[in-house]
Amino acid sequence: MAAERALGRATSRKGERVLGVLAAAALVGSTVLGLIVAPPDAVQGEVQRLMYIHVPAAWLAYLSFAVVFIGSIAYLRTRRTRWDRLAGASAEIGVMFTALAIVLGALWGKPVWGTWWTWDPRLTTTAVLLLIYIGYLAIRRISDNPSRRAQWCAVVGIVGFVDVPIVHLSVVWWRSLHQGPTVLRLGGPEIEGTMLLALIAGVVAFTLVYAYLMTLRLRVGRLEERAAREALSPIVGPAVEAEV
């Protein structure tokens, strides 16, 4: 109940505006840090600056799918629609961040590896992750029974999350072209101080953007449900209307 109350406060119109301003300011700050303040990499040069947006996009994909996972479990336990709505909203945003991380990775890969794409374990498992959650979003559109749809989605949201640790650990488990962990590793981060600051600023900015997009997406979801209710009510009658 406390989580639901916190969610309600964050999704109020005032909360939404505050988050929007904070996210925009954080994005500007992290861009300045990443493009101007942080030094170029000794080996890769300027192109390494893509790290300050590629890594946050990938981390936000993980976070988004973790929220889908939590929302799915909560839905199956409580059968409350708001948890299904939360999971659906987070999956949509997660797909956007995953696609963004893949595109930014390709842009980084071309000058450094000499190719836009290779069937490397990290890249392949990330592509699978994208396909899983595109499938999840497809399921959200095919069933016209809301409770059955929410149940299917919750199951996919839980099972699909298994790929997230596989993506993260793929560079440790298999021989990979992709570099290994440089921040979350035993022995502490292996990265220069200003670069680490720019990277953290990027993660914070993208997290605020995620929070802002979630509040917007949840409000849009409620409005679309209201429109669907209005459209259905004269056809199916008040009893079914209440159920929808």
Added chain:
Amino acid sequence: MEANTGYVIAGYVITAATLGGYTWRLFARGRAARRRAEAIAARRRPA
């Protein structure tokens, strides 16, 4: 300017376009849903 700077610029532009475009799309979806709900409600109201 270093030869690879174009990749960095492209990356930041794509990121801005993706985040901005998705935000704009959410606003447009919200407006469309509100208009749809209001139009249906207005039609059902007795004249």
